[in-house]
Amino acid sequence: QVKLVQSGIEVKEPGASVKISCKASGYTFISYDMHWLRQAPGQTLEWMGRIKVGSGITKYSQQIQERFSITSDTSATTVYMELSSLRSEDTAVYYCARISADSNGYWGHWGQGTLVTVSS
């Protein structure tokens, strides 16, 4: 079955960078885009960006594109997101997500989430 397993909790100081991984298994890795979303405490979900894993083509939210990047390692079936120049408002749970094959383009597969806390 499809599994997305993310790396663990991160605590960073303002101005630092964070890199989170999402290990995929149970499907043909290059056949699906991988998305990253985040959820600040008590807030709704916010889409951050996606990578076409097969080609490496990325698309980012305009709100964070200057500080955000997504990469993938097809040999490791792992996608990475990196957020730089961290601010307190970047404190959130970060999720990788993939659409379901049988639900017409909606995010039916999610990682477990990675909590990133930005604090001095």
Add this chain to the structure above:
Amino acid sequence: EIEFTQSPATLSLSPGERATLSCRASQSIGRYLGWYQQKPGQAPRLLIYDASNRATGTPARFSGSGSGTDFTLTISSLEPEDFAVYYCQQRSNWGPFGQGTKLEIK
């Protein structure tokens, strides 16, 4: 950019009761709306896609309806495990999501 208004913000009901959650879009989105359930400390779970189609594993007590700008998620008879936050989302490469309705035990 399309925005969503979910109502009510909080819904207090008892197990066995019927729950009706609303999601209104700022402009027409056809039937391209999904509903997600999120429990504390967990990732969202897709329940309904394209307004009325149950995702794999979604119990039959969950149903969705609507089109254009007005959508409804109905839970016919609440089970204890249904108390959670529910989000609506436009099908697209970037969301967006509504602010959520918290369904709590009365």
